[in-house]
Amino acid sequence: xxxxxxxxxxxxxxxxxxxLTKRFGDVVAVDDLSFTVEPGSITGFLGPNGAGKTTTLxxxxxxxxxxxxxxxxxxxxxxDLPAPATIVGAALEATGFHPARSGRxxxxxxxxxxxxxxxxxxxxxxxVGLGQAKRRKVGGYSLGMRQRLALGAALLGDPAVxxxxxxANGLDPDGIVWMRRFLREYAERGxxxxxxxxxxxxxxxxxxxxxxxxxxxxxxxxxxAGLSEGTSSxxxxxxxxxxxxxxxxxxxxxxxxxxxLGPDLLEVTGTTAAGLGHIAxxxxxxxxxLTPRRTDLEQVFLDLTGTLxxxxx
Amino acid sequence: xxxxIAGEFQKLLTTRLWLWLLLGAMALTALYASLLLGFSDDPxxxxxxxxxxxxxxxxxxxxxxxxxxxxxxxxxxxxTGEFRHRTATATFLATPARNRVVVAKLVTxxxxxxxxxxxxxxxxxxxAVPWLSAMDISLSLTGNGLxxxxxxxxxxxxxxxxxxxxxxxxxxxxxxxxxxxxxYRFVAEPIVTNIPAISEWTIYLPGSASAALTQVSxxxxxxxxxxxxxxxxxxxxLALAAAGSLSSVLCDIT
Numbered sequence: 056x057x058x059x060x061x062x063x064x065x066x067x068x069x070x071x072x073x074x075l076t077k078r079f080g081d082v083v084a085v086d087d088l089s090f091t092v093e094p095g096s097i098t099g100f101l102g103p104n105g106a107g108k109t110t111t112l113x114x115x116x117x118x119x120x121x122x123x124x125x126x127x128x129x130x131x132x133x134x135d136l137p138a139p140a141t142i143v144g145a146a147l148e149a150t151g152f153h154p155a156r157s158g159r160x161x162x163x164x165x166x167x168x169x170x171x172x173x174x175x176x177x178x179x180x181x182x183v184g185l186g187q188a189k190r191r192k193v194g195g196y197s198l199g200m201r202q203r204l205a206l207g208a209a210l211l212g213d214p215a216v217x218x219x220x221x222x223a224n225g226l227d228p229d230g231i232v233w234m235r236r237f238l239r240e241y242a243e244r245g246x247x248x249x250x251x252x253x254x255x256x257x258x259x260x261x262x263x264x265x266x267x268x269x270x271x272x273x274x275x276x277x278x279x280a281g282l283s284e285g286t287s288s289x290x291x292x293x294x295x296x297x298x299x300x301x302x303x304x305x306x307x308x309x310x311x312x313x314x315x316l317g318p319d320l321l322e323v324t325g326t327t328a329a330g331l332g333h334i335a336x337x338x339x340x341x342x343x344x345l346t347p348r349r350t351d352l353e354q355v356f357l358d359l360t361g362t363l364x365x366x367x368x
Numbered sequence: 369x370x371x372x373i374a375g376e377f378q379k380l381l382t383t384r385l386w387l388w389l390l391l392g393a394m395a396l397t398a399l400y401a402s403l404l405l406g407f408s409d410d411p412x413x414x415x416x417x418x419x420x421x422x423x424x425x426x427x428x429x430x431x432x433x434x435x436x437x438x439x440x441x442x443x444x445x446x447x448t449g450e451f452r453h454r455t456a457t458a459t460f461l462a463t464p465a466r467n468r469v470v471v472a473k474l475v476t477x478x479x480x481x482x483x484x485x486x487x488x489x490x491x492x493x494x495x496a497v498p499w500l501s502a503m504d505i506s507l508s509l510t511g512n513g514l515x516x517x518x519x520x521x522x523x524x525x526x527x528x529x530x531x532x533x534x535x536x537x538x539x540x541x542x543x544x545x546x547x548x549x550x551x552y553r554f555v556a557e558p559i560v561t562n563i564p565a566i567s568e569w570t571i572y573l574p575g576s577a578s579a580a581l582t583q584v585s586x587x588x589x590x591x592x593x594x595x596x597x598x599x600x601x602x603x604x605x606l607a608l609a610a611a612g613s614l615s616s617v618l619c620d621i622t
Contacts, residue, residue: 118461120620151454153453164378168459168462
């Protein structure tokens, strides 16, 4: 099986998920999910708890068998990768350690099975900041230290693709800043980084692109900029809301939409405060308030995942 | 495959469990050997006199009893620990062909069984040589059919390593596997094999097959020829390993 890591080829470093479906008993954990992740950027894989993020990542990594669909990395299914650790590094949980084994010994085991030199264990332990604690048993590690060790294990083979499931869980603020910088540098070297999280404020400062999942289904796949675009709105108060709505409706072809929030209050999307003021002025309509409302990622996310029943986009 | 086996040995040796179980196996062997030597003059003893070849064979065969069950327990913990401590994720990420992992563990724990058996045979020798000499009984470690007993003990314990890995791969629950193994070995099988009416069937049970390998049994149960016992026991080991391997390949690591 040929693994293409040539950056001139389309599939190098790309993750492709195509129609993945997984049921556990009666529960559909992942439902016909498709998305792609491109190299050179950090993609946030977002969704509330139980959305199917971990199951998707585990299917991508050959740990869970999909009922339908296919997932590939660099054009190849994970189980067919010849030396997986050098192509894909994955940190799926901060709990996959034998408590009586030292952090260093844990990594050295995987150096052996991945045919990597043993010194890689010490190198990555220094990179993730566990150099001092490496001879201690993992049972005595804090959650943050285990997260760092899991990341270290993922980095052993210096992989082109990094897949991290909730990596910021348990990290202190310093650790989060450190990880953000680390992943940014990693992506800037042209590599692929896919990071899942349910803590969205963290992601807002980290990711370039987002794939949002809810109840096993894709809700949105966009760049971070594209996600907040079109979702920011303007609150406007006017004694003539009906007239204003009619005036705005004439601009509906530009994507302008008005929604009545109160007797004299409208929420308008698809235009800026200036654009809205201009429309009102041209129509001779009096305004009492004009407030741009920037929606943050958190709000977008809540909107997207909260309204799924009515809008399965 | 050699790298996977090296990895398995590294996993085994980077925690202390193997050492405790080895010491346990050696202590159990020392206890069995001492009881046998100490009660050899007892008129009610079931074993052959120690100056005979049969008596000396029985003495060295106790090493199997000391080593085999604890080897199976260590093997079972070795594989179920991957699921209990969730290291299976990292293991199967490194080696997506899961049956290769199971095969590496089978080889590893068969070799561990050989090591445990060897250590326990040494324990018997260390106790028996001065003890028998004090009783004015001559003992040649290479005579009286003893090399055959050594071979039986080594292969018996190696196959118990396979049994432990196979059972562990099949059940994957550490407590269930270890408790099940101990209950079967020390409670269920001894009861069943002492029922004469079904002895024609119970000679094919793992414990009886194990006794056949060394041609020594302290129960009333008869046994097969050594080679038959070896085949039956290896059959259990390989059948469990195949079922366990298949089940580990098919299961979702969540």
